[in-house]
Amino acid sequence: xxxxxxxxxxxxxxxxxxxxxxxxxxxxxxxxxxxxxxxxxxxxxxxxxxxxxxxxxxxxxxxxxxxxxxxxxxxxxxxxxxxxxxxxxxxxxxxxxxxxxxxxxxxxxxxxxxxxxxxxxxxxxxxxxxxxxxxxxxxxxxxxxxxxxxxxxxxxxxxxxxxxxxxxxxxxxxxxxxxxxxxxxxxxxxxxxxxxxxxxxxxxxxxxxxxxxxxxxxxxxxxxxxxxxxxxxxxxxxxxxxxxxxxxxxxxxxxxxxxxxxxxxxxxxxxxxxxxxxxxxxxxxxxxxxxxxxxxxxxxxxxxxxxxxxxxxxxxxxxxxxxxxxxxxxxxxxxxxxxxx
Amino acid sequence: xxxxxxxxxxxxxxxxxxxxxxxxxxxxxxxxxxxxxxxxxxxxxxxxxxxxxxxxxxxxxxxxxxxxxxxxxxxxxxxxxxxxxxxxxxxxxxxxxxxxxxxxxxxxxxxxxxxxxxxxxxxxxxxxxxxxxxxxxxxxxxxxxxxxxxxxxxxxxxxxxxxxxxxxxxxxxxxxxxxxxxxxxxxxxxxxxxxxxxxxxxxxxxxxxxxxxxxxxxxxxxxxxxxxxxxxxxxxxxxxxxxxxxxxxxxxxxxxxxxxxxxxxxxxxxxxxxxxxxxxxxxxxxxxxxxxxxxxxxxxxxxxxxxxxxxxxxxxxxxxxxxxxxxxxxxxxxxxxxxxxxxxxxxxxxxxxxxxxxxxxxxxxxxxxxxxxxxxxxxxxxxxxxxxxxxxxxxxxxxxxxxxxxxxxxxxxxxxxxxxxxxxxxxxxxxxxxxxxxxxxxxxxxxxxxxxxxxxxxxxxxxxxxxxxxxxxxx
Numbered sequence: 001x002x003x004x005x006x007x008x009x010x011x012x013x014x015x016x017x018x019x020x021x022x023x024x025x026x027x028x029x030x031x032x033x034x035x036x037x038x039x040x041x042x043x044x045x046x047x048x049x050x051x052x053x054x055x056x057x058x059x060x061x062x063x064x065x066x067x068x069x070x071x072x073x074x075x076x077x078x079x080x081x082x083x084x085x086x087x088x089x090x091x092x093x094x095x096x097x098x099x100x101x102x103x104x105x106x107x108x109x110x111x112x113x114x115x116x117x118x119x120x121x122x123x124x125x126x127x128x129x130x131x132x133x134x135x136x137x138x139x140x141x142x143x144x145x146x147x148x149x150x151x152x153x154x155x156x157x158x159x160x161x162x163x164x165x166x167x168x169x170x171x172x173x174x175x176x177x178x179x180x181x182x183x184x185x186x187x188x189x190x191x192x193x194x195x196x197x198x199x200x201x202x203x204x205x206x207x208x209x210x211x212x213x214x215x216x217x218x219x220x221x222x223x224x225x226x227x228x229x230x231x232x233x234x235x236x237x238x239x240x241x242x243x244x245x246x247x248x249x250x251x252x253x254x255x256x257x258x259x260x261x262x263x264x265x266x267x268x269x270x271x272x273x274x275x276x277x278x279x280x281x282x283x284x285x286x287x288x289x290x291x292x293x294x295x296x297x298x299x300x301x302x303x304x305x306x307x308x309x310x311x312x313x314x315x316x317x318x319x320x321x322x323x324x325x326x327x328x329x330x331x332x333x334x335x336x337x338x339x340x341x
Numbered sequence: 342x343x344x345x346x347x348x349x350x351x352x353x354x355x356x357x358x359x360x361x362x363x364x365x366x367x368x369x370x371x372x373x374x375x376x377x378x379x380x381x382x383x384x385x386x387x388x389x390x391x392x393x394x395x396x397x398x399x400x401x402x403x404x405x406x407x408x409x410x411x412x413x414x415x416x417x418x419x420x421x422x423x424x425x426x427x428x429x430x431x432x433x434x435x436x437x438x439x440x441x442x443x444x445x446x447x448x449x450x451x452x453x454x455x456x457x458x459x460x461x462x463x464x465x466x467x468x469x470x471x472x473x474x475x476x477x478x479x480x481x482x483x484x485x486x487x488x489x490x491x492x493x494x495x496x497x498x499x500x501x502x503x504x505x506x507x508x509x510x511x512x513x514x515x516x517x518x519x520x521x522x523x524x525x526x527x528x529x530x531x532x533x534x535x536x537x538x539x540x541x542x543x544x545x546x547x548x549x550x551x552x553x554x555x556x557x558x559x560x561x562x563x564x565x566x567x568x569x570x571x572x573x574x575x576x577x578x579x580x581x582x583x584x585x586x587x588x589x590x591x592x593x594x595x596x597x598x599x600x601x602x603x604x605x606x607x608x609x610x611x612x613x614x615x616x617x618x619x620x621x622x623x624x625x626x627x628x629x630x631x632x633x634x635x636x637x638x639x640x641x642x643x644x645x646x647x648x649x650x651x652x653x654x655x656x657x658x659x660x661x662x663x664x665x666x667x668x669x670x671x672x673x674x675x676x677x678x679x680x681x682x683x684x685x686x687x688x689x690x691x692x693x694x695x696x697x698x699x700x701x702x703x704x705x706x707x708x709x710x711x712x713x714x715x716x717x718x719x720x721x722x723x724x725x726x727x728x729x730x731x732x733x734x735x736x737x738x739x740x741x742x743x744x745x746x747x748x749x750x751x752x753x754x755x756x757x758x759x760x761x762x763x764x765x766x767x768x769x770x771x772x773x774x775x776x777x778x779x780x781x782x783x784x785x786x787x788x789x790x791x792x793x794x795x796x797x798x799x800x801x802x803x804x805x806x807x808x809x810x811x812x813x814x815x816x
Contacts, residue, residue, distance in 0.1 A: 053603065119813050127418055129615075129631075131608055133410060136435070153816070160814045164807065174805060181806035183605075186813035190612030191605070196596065199589070 001093045001214065003206040006047055007062050008071065008081075009090050013042040015081045017314045020072075022079075024059045027051050029102055031245050033277025037335050040284035041313050045098035050213050051206075052102040058206045094172045094218035103238045104216040109134060110234050112184055112191070113141040118156050119186030131185045140236075148230060155230070162228040169226075172218035175201065179208050180215035244285055251278035261294075276328045283335040291336055295329045303333035342369070342394070351393050352419060358383045360536045364508075365390050367532040368472065373507045375478070375522060377535040380512045380657055385412060388474045388508055389421070392447050397471035400505075401450045404480045404489045406430065409450050411631040412476075416448060426450040427461070440464055453491035462501055470505045478509035479650075481525050482518040490723030496525045512657075513538070513650045516770040538653065538766065539774035542660045544791075545761040545781035546669045547754070556673040557587075560643060563669060564588060567791050569620035571639035574646070574655055576679055578625055584643060585623040594620045600627040626651060635662040639791065642670045645680045648747045649754065649768045665779065667791045672755045680751060684744050689717035689737055697721045698730045759783055 001009070010023040018038065025035045029049025039048055066072040071085035109132045120128045130138060149155050167177055179201065185191040194205040201208060223231055224239065244252065254264045265275045283289045291300055299322070306321050307313060318330050344362055348354050357365075364376045364387045378384050392399045403409040409426050416424045425439055425446045443449070443464055455461050475481070480489040481496075499505075509522050509531075523531060550556040564573070575581040578599040585597035596619050598610045607627075613619045615634050622628060626646075640659045646652035652670075660666030693713045697704040704722070707713040724733040750768055757764060761781035766774050779786045804812075 115813055122815065129414065129418065129608075129612070129633075131605075131612065133414070133604070133608070156814065157816050160810065160816060164810060167806065177806045178809075181809045184809070184813055185609065185612055188616050189812060190616055190618055191609040193596065193602070193606035193609050195606070 001091055001095070001210060003058075003204065003210050004062050004065055005090050006050070006093075006095075006210060007059075007066065008085060008088065009093075010044055010047055011072070011079045011081055012086065012090075013044055014038065015079055015086070017312060018079055019077065020063060020075075020079055023047075024054065024056070027059070028054045029097070031247075033273070033280050033331070036245070036277070037280045037284060037331055039098060040335055046093055046095040048097035049100075049102040050095055050097045051209060052105075062206070094170070094214050094221065096217045096221065099239065100217060100220065104213065104220055106137065107220065107234055107238045108180075108183070108216060109137045110141050110144070113137060114145065114150070114159075114234075115184050116186055117141075117145060118150055118159065119189075121151060122156060123187045125187055128187070131191065144233060148233070159230050162231045166222050166226070166228050166231060167215075167219055169222045170215065170218035171221070172214050173211075176211040176215035176218075179211045180219075183212060244281060247274075248278040248281045251275055252282055255279075255282075276331075279328075280331050280335045283332055289336060291329075291332050294332055295325075299325055299329060300333050300336075303330050307334060344390070347390060347393060351390065352386075358386075360534055361386050361390075364532075364534050367534075368506075368508055369394060371506060373509075373526075373528040373531040375509045375511075375519065375528060375531045375533045377511055377514055377519070377533075377538070379536060379538055379540070380654060382536065384476075384510045384512070385415065387510065388472060389416065389419075389448075391472060395471035397469040398444075398446065398465075399448050399472045399474060400465060400470050401448065401474040401476055402453055402456055402492075402495055403450050403476045404453055404492050405477070405630070406452065408477065408630055409452065413450055414631075415633075421448065423447040424450070427455050428452040429454055443468060453489065453494060457491070457494045457498055462498060466502055470502060473499070473502065473505045473507045475507065475509045475522075475526055477511060478522045478526070479511040479514045479518050482514075482521045490720050493525060493723065496527065499527060513653060513769070515768070535771075537774065538769055538771060539762060540657060540660065541775070541777045542663050542665055543656060544665065544667050544779040544786050545656075545765075546667060546786055547761060547782050548669065548671055549755065550671070550673045553673050556643075556671050560584075560641070560671055561587065561591065563641065564593060564621060565591065567639055567667070569639060570614065570617065570634065570637050571621050571641060572628060572637060572655070572658060573621055573623045573641045573643055574628075575623055575625060576644035576647075576683065580644065581623045581625050585621075588621060588623070594618070596622055598622050598624040598628045600625060626655065629655065629658055632658065634658075636664070637661070637666065638664075639667045639669065642668075645670075645672065645676050645751055645755070647680055647684050647751070649750050649765065652751070652754070653765060653769075665790055667786075670755065677748070677752050677755075681748050684748055685741075687716060688741055688744065689714075689721050691734065693717045694721050694733055694737065695730070697725060698733075701725070 006027065007023050010026055014022060022035070022038065025032065026038065026044055026047055027050055029052050039045055063072065066085075067074060071082055071088070073080040073082055113130060113132045116128065116131050120126070132138065132141075148159075150159075167181075170177065179197055182192045182197055192200070194208055197208040198205040203211075220235070220238075223235060250268065251264055254267065259267065261275055261279065262272060265272045268275070279294070283291065302322060303318060303325060306318050310317055310321075312318070313334055315327050315330050319325065319327065322330070344365060345356070348357065359382070360376065360378055361383055364374055367374045368387065368391045376384070376387060378387075388399050388401065401412070403412065406428055409428065413424050413426045423446045425443075425448070427436065427439060427450065429452060431439075449465075451461070451465075475495060480492045499507075504527070507526055507528060509526055509528065511522070514522065519533070522528070548559060550559060573581075573584055575584055578601050581597045581599050585595045588595035596610050596613065598607060610619070610622060611632055614622050614632070637659045640656050642652070642655070646655065656668040659668060696707060696713060697718065700707065704713060704718060708715055708718045721733060724736055728736065754761070754764060760776065760783050762774055762776065766772070776784055779790060
């Protein structure tokens with residue numbers, strides 16, 4: 001997928017119901033209640049946090065291109081796609097952002113340092129400038145290398161073979177794999193910058209960044225499903241056990257111990273609205289979550305029914321029909337899992 | 342004590358570089374030392390080796406985060422394990438870990454803004470400091486080209502640390518700055534080692550053009566004719582990108598480098614350059630730190646540098662192997678206007694100063710809102726704690742004059758007729774250097790010496806990921 005296609009894919013899901021900047025927050029992986037609840041409402045899991053360092057300017061450039069192509073109709077309030085965009089078929093993508101949360105980058109940093117180290121040692125160079133400067137990654141990698149006896153030629157051969165055979169299975173374009181592997185460095189050979197890769201493949205820098213993330217997600221999917229003893233070691237702490245953000249998890253713990261929403265806000269010294277966001281996140285992720293302590297069954301049913309009838313998830317539209325419901329109640333009701341609405 | 346033996350045992354070197362031994366001897370004798378050593382002359386050894394002998398910790402105050410990281414990396418590369426860096430970008434839990442194990446470290450790098458925190462001070466005091474190193478000590482000079490207000494605070498904490506023995510290191514300092522360093526760091530009867538900053542193996546060439554297009558044309562010819570490895574300094578990020586694109590279009594192996602790139606990409610460019618995968622790097626002045634390449638043959642300034650000090654540092658990256666190297670400065674009529682506007686843009690403006698005085702601590706938010714620039718905020722906050730508004734306005738007025746002097750001295754570089762080497766030395770209050778063969782464009786350069794060097798071979802084949810894996814991990 002090109003970056004513009006990622007933006008379009010998100011826009012197609014939220015067309016008319018969200019602002020033009022909402023895809024930006026999603027792609028960056030903003031942990032706000034709004035962004036996180038939208039993932040569940042609109043099925044945007046693939047795109048969450050795929051580019052945590054996305055530059056605002058790169059995003060605005062993409063919007064400009066979409067407008068210039070007539071796919072996006074200029075509108076100050078919300079996304080208005082042109083019919084041609086709605087009918088446009090987008091390529092399938094191996095992106096799985098909600099699962100990896102940007103942690104795939106840590107996996108790749110570890111891999112970069114391991115490959116660089118092996119590459120140098122294989123060619124009798126024991127001193128080199130590490131390609132990754134993050135100290136946490138460095139110390140993790142150091143202990144990993146000692147654990148696997150990385151100086152042994154057998155281990156090196158197996159490590160290489162596991163990279164080759166697992167990446168071959170990854171369900172993504174070969175070009176994406178080329179781009180990803182070009183970001184590795186070794187003895188006498190430096191990784192390529194995004195600009196160099198863009199020039200080489202005649203794409204935009206932002207497109208090659210997405211390609212690398214696609215390759216990583218596809219690869220991680222293979223690594224997780226199969227046994228590659230050396231490589232799966234690199235997954236330590238990469239794949240989130242719980243789908244919840246750290247902060248929401250803490251709220252969940254307190255809630256399970258019997259504290260109310262306002263008590264939790266008090267205890268954690270956080271705004272009530274933040275804690276509300278956590279409950280929306282809980283509702284989205286936990287199939288057993290019950291909204292019963294926040295609203296009557298009747299209100300819950302009404303919100304779901306109206307959303308369905310009006311084919312909208314816009315809070316304001318629903319609030320107009322149900323003035324007694326709070327925005328929090330509407331958000332929560334829409335977030336609860338169960339039959340698709 | 343046999344220092345040579347110590348050097349060999351610790352790091353496997355058989356001899357010192359000029360100046361190192363004198364400095365280390367004086368440090369070990371317990372004197373305060375101020376050492377002016379050009380970049381690349383092994384400044385860090387001046388505290389590394391004493392660290393092998395002195396009982397307590399060596400605390401190194403380093404003004405730039407990237408510089409600090411680079412030094413830590415270099416120390417570790419030399420096999421030094423007990424090194425740690427403390428800066429405000431560390432995660433709280435990592436910092437906590439460091440505090441609890443601080444006594445295990447011999448070399449402790451601290452950012453100036455951390456050093457002034459009472460908690461940090463207490464920790465360091467309890468530790469017992471054998472030597473305090475002020476790296477890049479010229480940053481203490483408020484008139485210098487690199488002023489860091491936080492650096493002045495070192496002086497304020499010295500008594501709280503029990504006035505430890507101090508080693509001040511810098512690559513560039515005029516007499517005025519040397520005097521300030523002595524004064525602010527309260528160096529008592531210090532031993533001063535000043536290495537001549539003149540680099541005899543560098544030839545200085547200045548070429549002047551009527552307009553930009555003539556300059557650009559000449560630039561492309563020079564690059565094609567002379568070959569690298571070389572650095573091309575451009576005044577702006579955009580320019581560095583433009584120049585790299587022009588060279589790439591001519592089939593020359595070049596890349597750009599500037600502070601706007603993500604860190605990983607910057608490391609990649611450094612590596613490619615060190616590996617000789619690249620012949621030229623078109624860069625802003627962000628390029629240099631962390632580049633340890635001895636055989637850079639040519640440094641080209643496509644635009645005027647913003648200070649003589651900066652120019653000398655940038656040019657000094659050429660020819661660390663002491664072989665003949667060329668420094669070319671390209672000038673088109675009117676170029677000084679860009680430099681002057683860049684220099685003056687850095688200064689805090691009156692309305693910024695007044696705003697910071699009005700809002701006090703809350704002024705930080707104005708930085709986030711883009712009403713006040715970060716650098717202006719840093720400088721003014723420092724003065725706000727010490728001076729009334731009028732005093733600060735006065736300070737900034739002085740600073741402006743100093744900046745104008747800097748700009749004039751850069752103008753002088755291109756407009757004064759005479760020996761360039763002599764002009765540079767005079768800017769640092771140093772004695773007239775010996776005029777070597779091929780000294781400069783005034784004395785004449787035999788350009789055949791620098792042309793037609795061996796060119797880089799063609800780029801490696803454009804294989805796919807499996808081929809790349811084969812190259813990375815050849816079995």
